[in-house]
Amino acid sequence: MLLATLGVLIGVIAYFFPQTLFFGEKEIETIVETRVTFGVTMLVAIAVAKMLAISCTLHSGFRDSGFIFPLFYIGAAIGLAIALAFPQIHPTICMVCLMAAVNVAVTKTPISTSVILSVFFDTAILPVIGIASFVSFLLTTQLSLIQTPRSRDFDISQEGRSVHAV
Numbered sequence: 001m002l003l004a005t006l007g008v009l010i011g012v013i014a015y016f017f018p019q020t021l022f023f024g025e026k027e028i029e030t031i032v033e034t035r036v037t038f039g040v041t042m043l044v045a046i047a048v049a050k051m052l053a054i055s056c057t058l059h060s061g062f063r064d065s066g067f068i069f070p071l072f073y074i075g076a077a078i079g080l081a082i083a084l085a086f087p088q089i090h091p092t093i094c095m096v097c098l099m100a101a102v103n104v105a106v107t108k109t110p111i112s113t114s115v116i117l118s119v120f121f122d123t124a125i126l127p128v129i130g131i132a133s134f135v136s137f138l139l140t141t142q143l144s145l146i147q148t149p150r151s152r153d154f155d156i157s158q159e160g161r162s163v164h165a166v
Contacts, residue, residue, distance in 0.1 A: 006056040013056075017049040028076045032095075043081035047074045071106055072117075075099035096121055097132035104136040105143070 014021050019030060031038060031046070038046070054070050079098030083091035096117055103113045110133035118126040 010053055010056050013049050013053045017046055019046050020050045020053050028073055031077055031080060040081045040085050043077045047077040050074050071103040072099045075102035096129060100129050100132040101136035104133045105140040110134050110137040
């Protein structure tokens with residue numbers, strides 16, 4: 001019953017916000033190209049809808065679909081909304097920094113996020129991406145939004161000896 005309810009909720013979200021469908025890598029291009037059409041309110045609504053959709057898929061156990069690119073999409077939408085609200089802020093820099101910050105806040109991976117985004121965009125903005133990643137990491141250290149897929153605590157047995165690693 002819960003899975004059916006979550007499925008219906010995802011369907012309703014997709015009906016009202018078709019931009020939230022799929023992973024988000026192609027949809028980022030769509031919001032960049034039509035940013036004037038969407039406006040600040042719609043971009044924030046899209047980001048909230050995508051957050052709700054990701055929550056439904058993770059809660060229902062569909063973790064294999066991935067959530068890194070959807071998190072990038074949420075960051076891009078919020079970053080573009082901020083850049084539209086405050087024209088003094090460069091849209092690309094704001095989007096990339098929010099992409100890094102949102103992903104790091106959830107996954108706690110500041111180094112790999114910085115490397116991935118610097119490869120996608122340009123290594124020249126790596127310092128800005130790194131700053132956004134590490135600030136997000138420091139601010140959300142005590143916050144845990146997802147569980148690790150497997151325990152980081154494991155036992156290795158070797159010839160009758162048990163080694164405990166943490």
